[in-house]
Amino acid sequence: MTTTQTSKPLPDATLARIRKRCGEGVFSVSSHLDNLRLYVPGSKLVELATILRDEFGFHLTELGGADYLGYPGRSPASHRFEVHYVLLNYDTAERLILKSGVSDPDPTLPTLVPVWLGAGWMEREVFDMYGIVFHGHPDLRRILMPEEFQSFPLRKDYPLRGRGERHNFERVTREDS
Amino acid sequence: MPVNLLDEPDIQAENRDYHWTLNFGPQHPATHTTLRLVLELEGETILNAIPDIGYLHSGFEKLGEHLNLNQYVTVVDRKNYISPPMNEVAWHNAVEKLLEIEITPRCKYIRVMIGELARISDHLLCTGAAALDLGAFTAFLFAFNLREMIYDIYEEMSGYRFHPGYTRTGGVMFDFTERVTDRIEKFLVTLPKILTDMEKLLFRNKIFIERMRGVGVLSKADAMAYCASGPIARASGVTYDLRKDEPYLSYSDFEFDVPYATEGDCYARFHVRMEEMVQSARILRQALDKLPSGPVNVPIADKFPMPDKGTTYGSMEGLIQHFELVMPNRGFQTPKKEVYAAVEGPSGELGYYLICDGTQVAWRTRTRPPAFVHFQLFPHMIKNHMISDIVAVLGSLNIIAAELDR
Numbered sequence: 001m002t003t004t005q006t007s008k009p010l011p012d013a014t015l016a017r018i019r020k021r022c023g024e025g026v027f028s029v030s031s032h033l034d035n036l037r038l039y040v041p042g043s044k045l046v047e048l049a050t051i052l053r054d055e056f057g058f059h060l061t062e063l064g065g066a067d068y069l070g071y072p073g074r075s076p077a078s079h080r081f082e083v084h085y086v087l088l089n090y091d092t093a094e095r096l097i098l099k100s101g102v103s104d105p106d107p108t109l110p111t112l113v114p115v116w117l118g119a120g121w122m123e124r125e126v127f128d129m130y131g132i133v134f135h136g137h138p139d140l141r142r143i144l145m146p147e148e149f150q151s152f153p154l155r156k157d158y159p160l161r162g163r164g165e166r167h168n169f170e171r172v173t174r175e176d177s
Numbered sequence: 178m179p180v181n182l183l184d185e186p187d188i189q190a191e192n193r194d195y196h197w198t199l200n201f202g203p204q205h206p207a208t209h210t211t212l213r214l215v216l217e218l219e220g221e222t223i224l225n226a227i228p229d230i231g232y233l234h235s236g237f238e239k240l241g242e243h244l245n246l247n248q249y250v251t252v253v254d255r256k257n258y259i260s261p262p263m264n265e266v267a268w269h270n271a272v273e274k275l276l277e278i279e280i281t282p283r284c285k286y287i288r289v290m291i292g293e294l295a296r297i298s299d300h301l302l303c304t305g306a307a308a309l310d311l312g313a314f315t316a317f318l319f320a321f322n323l324r325e326m327i328y329d330i331y332e333e334m335s336g337y338r339f340h341p342g343y344t345r346t347g348g349v350m351f352d353f354t355e356r357v358t359d360r361i362e363k364f365l366v367t368l369p370k371i372l373t374d375m376e377k378l379l380f381r382n383k384i385f386i387e388r389m390r391g392v393g394v395l396s397k398a399d400a401m402a403y404c405a406s407g408p409i410a411r412a413s414g415v416t417y418d419l420r421k422d423e424p425y426l427s428y429s430d431f432e433f434d435v436p437y438a439t440e441g442d443c444y445a446r447f448h449v450r451m452e453e454m455v456q457s458a459r460i461l462r463q464a465l466d467k468l469p470s471g472p473v474n475v476p477i478a479d480k481f482p483m484p485d486k487g488t489t490y491g492s493m494e495g496l497i498q499h500f501e502l503v504m505p506n507r508g509f510q511t512p513k514k515e516v517y518a519a520v521e522g523p524s525g526e527l528g529y530y531l532i533c534d535g536t537q538v539a540w541r542t543r544t545r546p547p548a549f550v551h552f553q554l555f556p557h558m559i560k561n562h563m564i565s566d567i568v569a570v571l572g573s574l575n576i577i578a579a580e581l582d583r
Contacts, residue, residue: 062517145231
């Protein structure tokens with residue numbers, strides 16, 4: 001069976017050029033269908049992203065995180081969290097996904113805001129939902145949850161119905177206000 | 178060069194006594210939904226706008242990790258509730274890509290049609306409300322009245338007016354009947370008249386044009402740096418359209434143009450949306466004419482679709498398949514894979530980063546919400562404009578709070 005979406009051929013030539021430019025060992029590659037994923041350690045992320053933007057014309061379109069705690073078949077050596085950066089080349093319509101893993105107790109990644117300004121809010125959302133800190137982010141505050149919220153709701157060890165935050169929410173009556 | 182966020186003026190700096198702060202929203206009628214802005218003003222000029230969002234956060238992505246792939250379609254409906262079918266198309270596009278299901282040609286056409294109807298419905302509200310906020314009430318009534326016809330089509334095809342929940346893994350809930358296509362035919366006759374009426378009202382209206390032109394300018398470099406997509410990016414000269422450049426469903430069968438502008442102001446965005454409706458109508462016309470016959474769902478032997486009543490009660494395979502899908506802890510298998518798939522939504526790239534873990538319930542359903550990505554442009558676009566320009570810029574960005582906060 002083929003996919004519903006017309007899959008573009010993997011940008012093999014582009015991948016070879018990126019590999020040649022960056023040298024071996026900077027990233028490892030995996031792919032599924034037309035998604036080509038480059039796994040890159042946090043220390044090399046900004047460098048690779050800058051090269052991809054300046055020399056290969058890629059731009060960020062999507063940024064998000066995932067928590068793999070308890071994911072079936074995942075090796076214990078893997079990172080607990082992964083952040084994905086979907087890049088798009090507007091001229092050639094090639095897509096590329098950068099993935100970077102982090103683990104407790106110090107989930108920290110460098111920020112990509114200096115490379116693409118649009119990463120600002122999306123990194124804030126990942127911080128809000130997973131507690132991943134983006135080092136160097138100009139304004140890393142919670143964005144969707146209230147500021148006084150303590151947990152990170154999209155982590156797998158956070159229950160669907162919360163930990164009673166809603167019931168214990170401070171109530172301000174008309175008389176108090 | 179893109180403006181650098183890091184160069185923002187220091188809010189704590191001294192000698193700013195003449196600046197004042199205004200709270201805008203979250204229940205201001207011009208924000209339409211629950212948006213809050215904290216504005217720093219000098220007189221009526223905006224020096225800085227700080228959006229504060231999250232008032233409508235409902236944990237949709239967490240819910241996606243507890244509902245199965247078909248149940249979640251009712252939740253994606255409620256993200257961009259101005260164009261629910263487009264969310265469904267985007268969601269099942271990602272699901273079917275991950276499961277490697279090839280849907281039938283008829284289903285592809287039907288999904289193109291409901292998607293384009295949703296796009297028209299979204300653009301009608303966006304352009305209508307943009308006019309309403311600038312005082313042109315009649316244009317809004319014309320647009321909103323026409324959306325009623327689109328709701329009637331939804332009702333005819335699925336039984337629900339607002340949130341159809343129409344797509345299913347491997348197909349759609351019900352096939353299109355003649356009554357649905359008749360309604361779409363009638364709609365296609367009415368649409369150009371209404372668009373002409375709106376154009377007559379607005380495009381020679383000096384007040385409207387002066388409040389839109391040159392306001393909220395977004396350069397091409399900024400559009401790309403800020404991840405803008407859809408009509409907002411196209412109004413700034415980024416001519417990317419997923420329907421043309423990465424054709425999904427059956428978009429490669431249709432002839433249509435991608436409207437774009439280079440000015441990047443509110444007026445350009447308004448024009449791009451008006452023209453996109455004309456192009457969507459073209460696609461609808463061709464899809465109606467070429468609508469293939471044949472089955473609408475993949476065969477039940479594939480184990481994905483819910484069989485209809487006749488098959489369930491009339492055949493053993495149908496009964497077994499129905500049982501498998503409705504009983505908890507059964508259902509179809511998913512690969513332990515992840516995939517990103519996007520479609521061209523009404524306000525930009527609408528994508529899902531979907532991770533499955535072998536069960537019918539997704540591990541992670543990350544939405545790429547165009548409204549969220551576009552709203553961070555707002556402080557940049559509104560800087561050094563007047564308070565009254567806020568409604569023009571907000572209206573042209575088409576921020577839907579349910580999608581923004583999810």
